[in-house]
């Protein structure tokens with residue numbers, strides 16, 4: 001993985017604190033500034049970054065470091081706690097029968113994620129089925145079908161039907177035997193109100209336990225508006241971050257989680273069906289800040 | 302020093318610039334301009350303004366804003382050329398390869414481009430150099446059918462360079478003006494796939510390489526534009542999904558790091574949803590919130 005110079009200036013300022021037991025106001029300000037930079041370069045929303053850095057600054061100045069703790073470790077612990085507070089734990093995914101619908105912008109990785117998640121559930125001993133309701137994108141049916149063949153999971157789609165709501169309904173019936181129904185939808189964005197109406201109808205037809213917003217790790221500040229709209233329309237219970245095998249840090253997902261009051265569920269790390277991981281806060285936060293294992297440190301303090 | 306009509310002139314000091322520059326930096330970040338790019342532009346403005354004098358009637362903030370407008374326009378206007386004219390003048394067939402990361406809209410942009418060319422009186426053939434992704438052949442074939450264009454495609458797993466090569470031969474034999482070569486999406490961190498892209502570039506020797514990225518992209522736009530330009534030098538970029546309510550600061554990042562022009566905007570999923578890029582329009586919309 002390319003860990004570019006991002007975070008290196010943060011590491012630099014932190015190293016300057018080595019050996020110090022007390023933080024001066026200037027120390028705190030310098031570090032908070034570096035944290036701001038890291039978060040902004042990770043695509044976290046500007047206003048959210050300002051909020052976060054304000055509370056980090058406040059705590060760093062007000063709280064006494066526990067005995068024997070260096071100033072450096074103390075501030076890192078505060079940063080870690082604030083970040084954990086925001087991202088929370090991985091979305092709870094019970095290993096039981098359920099329906100999960102995927103939504104998101106064009107090209108964000110929904111169809112690939114649908115097959116990956118089905119593969120994941122099948123490895124957990126459940127019987128999944130993917131229902132492809134995208135009647136718009138050319139080749140969407142074939143893409144999902146081929147991905148499901150690779151994942152060795154059940155697939156439903158109807159290349160001759162034009163009504164996604166009908167496919168959704170019929171797909172649920174046809175895959176009745178499956179434990180977990182994963183419903184793929186066509187790509188759409190916040191401004192396409194007719195398509196937003198459409199996904200509401202699909203959601204009514206399949207009545208999912210969970211709606212996941214699939215976000216490209218590289219999405220910028222627009223993540224906020226997109227997350228708001230999808231949340232208003234269908235309610236977002238979790239976020240999937242795709243394409244984390246690149247250099248993008250996925251800060252847009254943090255914004256989305258903050259907007260929707262949800263959490264992150266899965267991470268996509270490649271194009272094959274096995275390239276899926278459950279979200280784990282520590283690794284994600286460390287990546288956002290371009291730093292090593294913060295959890296370990298925070299536990300030590 | 303020039304004599305002013307105003308009663309007096311005020312020298313601009315570094316402190317006067319701090320506030321306005323900070324506001325503008327935040328505005329640029331909110332528009333998805335990459336941080337280092339934004340800072341370098343603002344540094345230039347700072348250096349050029351310190352010690353200058355201003356009329357009493359102008360505020361420093363206004364002057365900084367104007368300077369930024371010009372600086373942004375400078376960056377985004379880089380290398381603009383008359384795309385249509387270049388194609389008309391070039392020896393036929395003109396081979397254009399589309400590159401970019403996964404899911405940004407390469408294949409759709411090719412479909413739009415073949416329609417655009419048709420309107421310019423140029424015929425084109427599509428070549429599916431994406432022999433990798435599930436459903437890639439079916440997707441581009443459907444576009445070709447919808448538009449009634451010839452498509453050259455091989456089996457999945459085939460050599461992408463060979464597909465494009467075949468399309469060039471087809472174009473030569475059938476007097477087709479332009480070959481539009483698709484490539485599989487790939488992340489710039491994948492060394493194997495970036496090497497494959499280099500190979501395609503070497504073997505096919507395209508007349509033009511267009512880098513496709515999306516308007517909703519954030520800070521990472523810089524990294525990928527740089528890496529793709531290194532692997533297969535680009536002539537220009539297409540910015541898709543401009544309809545998705547983003548400010549499109551990625552355009553600035555891409556133009557800044559590659560020095561290559563943004564040529565087209567994708568504004569929807571229909572075949573007509575592609576426009577020539579207008580630098581001034583983008584800059585105005587980037588700074589709109591501040592005005």
Ligand SMILES: Nc1nc2c(ncn2[C@@H]2O[C@H](COP(=O)(O)OP(=O)(O)OP(=O)(O)O)[C@@H](O)[C@H]2O)c(=O)[nH]1
Pocket residue numbers: 104105106107108109110111112113134137140185186187188242243244245267268269270271275403404434486488
């Ligand atoms: N490298 C990488 N590529 C991914 C990942 N997830 C998806 N992709 C690729 O991203 C592109 C888009 O993925 P799709 O699954 O088609 O996205 P989608 O959201 O279904 O797209 P639409 O249906 O058109 O809205 C494809 O090239 C996928 O192979 C990932 O985690 N890593």
Ligand SMILES: Nc1nc2c(ncn2[C@@H]2O[C@H](COP(=O)(O)OP(=O)(O)OP(=O)(O)O)[C@@H](O)[C@H]2O)c(=O)[nH]1
Pocket residue numbers: 106107137187189401402403404405406407408409410431434484485486487541542543544545566567568569570574
């Ligand atoms: N809203 C909008 N959607 C677009 C635009 N351009 C492409 N899309 C959609 O984005 C999704 C991905 O487009 P593709 O053309 O498959 O992207 P690609 O870069 O070829 O993807 P891979 O080959 O998988 O890397 C599709 O759903 C397209 O319809 C655009 O300008 N606006």
Ligand SMILES: [Mg+2]
Pocket residue numbers: 110111112134137140184185186187
């Ligand atoms: Mg899809």
Ligand SMILES: [Mg+2]
Pocket residue numbers: 407408409431437483484485486
């Ligand atoms: Mg494609």
